Amino acid sequence: MISVDHLSKRYGAHPAVNDVSFTCGPGTVTGFLGPNGAGKSTTMRMICGLTAPTSGTATIDGRPYQRLANPGRRIGVLLDASAQHAGRTGREILTLAAMTQGLDRRRVDESLDRVGLNNTAAKRRVKAYSLGMRQRLGLAYALLGDPGILILDEPANGLDPEGIFWMRGLLRDFADRGGTVLLSSHLLREVEAVADRLVVIGGGRVVAQGDKDELLAASGTVVRALDMAGLDAVLTRAGLTAVTSADGSVVVQADAETIGRAAAQAALVLLELRPAGSGGLEQMFLTLTAGDSVKEAVR
Numbered sequence: 279m280i281s282v283d284h285l286s287k288r289y290g291a292h293p294a295v296n297d298v299s300f301t302c303g304p305g306t307v308t309g310f311l312g313p314n315g316a317g318k319s320t321t322m323r324m325i326c327g328l329t330a331p332t333s334g335t336a337t338i339d340g341r342p343y344q345r346l347a348n349p350g351r352r353i354g355v356l357l358d359a360s361a362q363h364a365g366r367t368g369r370e371i372l373t374l375a376a377m378t379q380g381l382d383r384r385r386v387d388e389s390l391d392r393v394g395l396n397n398t399a400a401k402r403r404v405k406a407y408s409l410g411m412r413q414r415l416g417l418a419y420a421l422l423g424d425p426g427i428l429i430l431d432e433p434a435n436g437l438d439p440e441g442i443f444w445m446r447g448l449l450r451d452f453a454d455r456g457g458t459v460l461l462s463s464h465l466l467r468e469v470e471a472v473a474d475r476l477v478v479i480g481g482g483r484v485v486a487q488g489d490k491d492e493l494l495a496a497s498g499t500v501v502r503a504l505d506m507a508g509l510d511a512v513l514t515r516a517g518l519t520a521v522t523s524a525d526g527s528v529v530v531q532a533d534a535e536t537i538g539r540a541a542a543q544a545a546l547v548l549l550e551l552r553p554a555g556s557g558g559l560e561q562m563f564l565t566l567t568a569g570d571s572v573k574e575a576v577r
């Protein structure tokens with residue numbers, strides 16, 4: 279279990295992370311979503327004891343990271359895939375980590391296998407790795423100690439579509455076996471396919487969080503009518519909030535039945551009436567934040 283409780287970090291007058299609270303439990307993938315500069319990396323660094331919070335706490339299974347005995351066996355961390363020693367081979371890096379953590383050397387081959395790095399790649403120096411290969415090596419490093427928790431900062435960066443699909447499968451499988459995953463991204467579409475829960479951060483603050491399906495269900499209904507002005511009047515009379523989408527339809531914060539009944543009473547012909555799903559989630563985040571910072575995240 280990862281618990282983040284009223285965590286804040288200021289750099290001078292700048293609040294990089296502002297009163298952030300959430301938990302990540304076993305068997306779940308939590309997507310930590312926000313645009314560049316939102317405060318994701320700073321939050322993750324505080325969870326991993328690399329940055330001291332200004333206030334608040336972050337714990338792993340009830341303890342701060344620094345107080346965990348042999349943390350690599352409990353929590354696998356990938357914060358910066360480029361941080362590995364460029365002059366060492368992938369295998370050397372994992373072997374040294376296995377020695378430090380007191381692990382059987384066989385774990386090195388198992389981890390390399392698990393992330394799809396073959397023997398030729400493992401023998402190459404990291405400076406010759408592509409970003410995608412570095413991400414895979416970083417993931418192998420995180421998985422080495424067979425931890426129950428993974429914290430991954432933008433692990434899909436540099437992966438091709440096949441690599442992203444592969445990683446989703448690996449993380450889903452990890453969580454389905456009881457693992458806990460906290461996964462950051464600046465793209466909603468990247469995390470929504472694998473996450474059970476979402477924590478959305480903008481300008482250092484949590485702007486939305488919860489069960490992904492519940493957030494999707496609460497994300498409204500897409501409506502299109504033959505007479506859009508008539509629809510607008512009906513929605514206004516019913517006190518329903520509507521946001522116009524780029525394609526001319528509207529996303530209404532109400533369920534399909536409520537909207538359908540109101541339209542029928544006004545004898546309006548509806549051409550479209552369906553749950554907004556992830557499109558509505560994007561719309562909802564934009565509305566919730568009403569600032570520039572999160573707009574990028576949901577593109």
Ligand SMILES: Nc1ncnc2c1ncn2[C@@H]1O[C@H](COP(=O)(O)OP(=O)(O)OP(=O)(O)O)[C@@H](O)[C@H]1O
Pocket residue numbers: 289293294295312313314315316317318319320321464
């Ligand atoms: N060491 C530091 N000193 C000063 N400001 C910092 C430091 N680290 C982060 N910041 C600032 O804190 C804010 C949050 O940065 P952070 O890296 O946590 O965001 P992020 O959501 O991870 O974004 P990205 O996707 O770009 O990494 C930014 O405004 C950043 O400039």
